[in-house]
Amino acid sequence: MTKSTFAVKLDEKTAMKYVIRAEDEATKNHKANKNDIVTGYMPSMVDKKYCPVRSFIMYTEALHPTSEKLGQTPKFNLFPTDGQKVWYGPGNVGHNLLDSFMSKLATSCGFAQKGYTNHSLRASGITTLKRKNYNDKQIMSITGHRSSASLAVYQKVASDEKL
Secondary structure (H helix, E strand, O other): OEHHHEEEEEOOOOOOEEEEEOOOOOOOOOOOOHHHOOOOEEEOOOOOOOOHHHHHHHHHHHOOOOOOEOOEEEOOOOOOOOOOOOOEEEEEOOHHHHHHHHHHHHHHOOOOOOOOOHHHHHHHHHHHHHHOOOOHHHHHHHHOOOOHHHHHHHOOOOHHHHO
């Protein structure tokens, strides 16, 4: 994904910002043809500390200006104290770094390392959206899946739901 994959827009009716997927890219879940284009929409959360739109804007402003990639290598001092606005170097984050991210994060938070992967975020996200009563079409517009059947493997049933 690149900086132009997403765009920040302003809803004229509500005057709220939102992030939209401006470009579609060929991946395993959606192919690059006009019939399989997947869109996404991430609205602002007014007065929320962790507003996703504000976070997206802050992230993109901290990216290195000479690289178009969204996944850039963080600088050694990720939270600079000298007023530095660019937090990332022009290099791309490598596959191995992404693969090990969740394991390292889980360990640093005191969780057992075994079982936490990047894919865990995807599965948890889909499960959470389903529990919040989003329909399959809405979830598919976010994840890029093309069929409801492909979502079924991600939907976990909690113990209290079984009861």
